[in-house]
Amino acid sequence: MKTDFGFFIAADPELCTGCKACELACFSAHSGSAPGKTVGSLSGFVTPNLHVVRTAGGWSLATCRHCEDAPCLNVCQPKAITRRGHEVVVDPALCTGCSDCIPACPFGAISIVPRRDFASQDSCGMAARKCDLCQDSADGPACVRACPNGALRLVDPECERRQKGVQAVETLIALSKL
Amino acid sequence: MTYITIDQTLCIGCRECAKVCPADAIQGLPGQPQSIDPQRCVMCGQCVQKCKSYIAPSFDMSRYTAIRRERNIPQTVLEPLFAAHFQSQLPQVKAALQDPQTVCFVQCAPSVRVGIEEEFGGAPGSLVPGKLSAALHRLGFDYVFDTNFAADLTVVEEGTELIHRILHNETLPMFTSCCPAWITWLERNHPDLTKHLSSCKSPQQMAGALFKTYAANRLGVSPENVVSIAVMPCTCKEFESQRPEMNVSGYQDVDVVITTRELAWLIKEAGISFSTLPDQPFDSPLGEYSGAGALFGATGGVMEAALRTGYELVTGEKFPAIDVSAARGSDGFRTAEVDVGDLKLRIGIVTGLEHAKPVIQQLQAGTLDLHFIEVMACPQGCISGGGQPKLLVDGDNPLVCSARTASIYAHDRALPLRRAHENPALQELYQQFLEHPGGTVSHRLLHTKYKEP
Secondary structure, X not given: OOOOOOOEEEEOOOOOOOOOHHHHHHHHHOOOOOOOOEHHHOOOOOOOOOEEEEEOOEEEEEOOOOOXXXXXXXXXXXXXXXXXXXXXXXXXXXXXXXXXXXXHOOOOOOEEEEEEEOOOOEEEEEEEEXXXXXXXXXXXXXXXXXXXXXXXXXXXXXXXXXXXXXXXXXXXXXXXXX | OOOEEEOOOOOOOOOHHHHHOOOOOEEOOOOOOOEEOOOOOOOOOHHHHHXXXXXXXXXXXXXXHHHHHHOOOOOOOOOOEEOEEEOOOHHHHHHHHHOOOXXXXXXXXXXXXXXXXXXHOOOOOOOOHHHHHXXXXXXXXXXXXXHHHHHHHHHHHHHHHHHHHHHOOOOOOEEOOXXXXXXXXXXXXXXXXXXXXXXXXXXXXXXXXXXXXXXXXXXXXXXXXXXXXXXXXXXXXHHHHOOOOOOOOOXXXXXXXXXXXXXXXXXXXXXXXXXXOOOOOOOOOOOOOOHHHHHHHXXXXXXXXXXXXXXXXXXXXXXXXXXXXXXXXXXXXXEEEEEEOOEEEEEEEEEOHHHHHHHHHHHHHOOOOOOEEEEEOOEOEHHHOOOOOOEOOHHHHHHHHHHHHHHHHHHHHHOOOOOHHHOHHXXXXXXXXXXXXXXXXXXXXXXXXXXXX
């Protein structure tokens, strides 16, 4: 049985102020070492893998849910989208930029953006980009670290289910003692 | 008035800026565009540093280019633009550089040389005084002078003033007066306490007062043709330069101020490859500086520089340890006691304007037992000023600030002279023009008065 559930980033609408610190942290974390740490070292598109969106109920994130039966993965002809552990990832070397994944994704989580070559500041074609949960970073997702309000977290659905189950049972026991 | 604005079309109302504003100047409801109360804003620019609500170049450039144009930012700039911003003064600088009639004198602050290369992909805190001077020369500035020289001058004038105040039982504690955001805040909120401010102008305005008098005269340039430009890490320095009393030279002492970020835009627009520039020195007669002047960018730097000179003025001997550990650190308010001959000099250092508020309360309550207090409005002194390269991620702040501060101290250590009063160009200025520290000429050009109630 497969045990690697897809993890994902979620924002608490009560805490999120919509400030976009997560977007810039995401972009910075996925820009390699060539651009510096300052705004002035950037030139061109800013393409984060998550977007803060305003909804009727407050702020929310448009980002990848790393679906179990991922529609993007299923439609990807060149097999550029694959599952790796808890993540659904895009291999930019295989991606043709065909955009099939964009209508397939129910969360608006994938963008077709210029492939970035920061050393030359040139773009070389287009490719799909999406959240990879900062899989290469030992410190965890950059967006979660950057949030000034602690509104973002990495959700492990199985762990979440277990905790909620325990909470529910404890609540029921407490109620039964009233 | 204020030079800081929040673009109503870009602001999403997160109010993160309001958390860092030390003057409670940011008004608006959560989720709605915010605005700045110009009566309260002290123009420190920390909201500009904090704001993350951006617009970046995209396939449809029309909105981006319209906003960029509104802010007077060159067309070659393709960095994200943010809701909280300062209005660029570059058009005035470019006009001056292109006008064949004008002679452009420029000065640059200590912190610019430890920040600017970050805008060209350089490591945080890269120390580049030689490249900075070379870039300014290539841009067409006729004379590239240095605020660090004027910082040395400030040390000598301010140290002399402090000793005078102590010996004559005049108003103490004395606060430093280099930071225009601090001065603006004090004038607005506690005008009865402005008598505690040193009468010294800031290094920028001291340099400005000398540009169109001493320097123009030395160089045989007619002062009416001089355009006096300053490059600062600060978004409040333009405001300071436009204060009506800042015209003792008979002209506006400093005509226009740009920030570190604006200078980077100008360099990029000119197509200069900053990182590969060969080093070039600053020009005479206002370009030489000691390590003490270089320290002004770091919190505690003015204090350390003043102690090195003040100690010698009082005791006739050199300060025992040239690295004054009592002045270093990063806490918002720190105090120390330093033996200066028979005097136990009690010093205080404030960095971050919000930390000045409890100090003021102590002063009002009569419980503040200090002689001399340095106050800088920005979180880690001028190296973290509102006009310094803006970080994409706030989490990088500690690393970048400590790298910039380390470069300030490294620069001081590496300079052949480390005490302001030993600067030979400064000694020559006194011999030829100012006569002596705190003298009549000094008072006319280098000192000022603040509004009192």
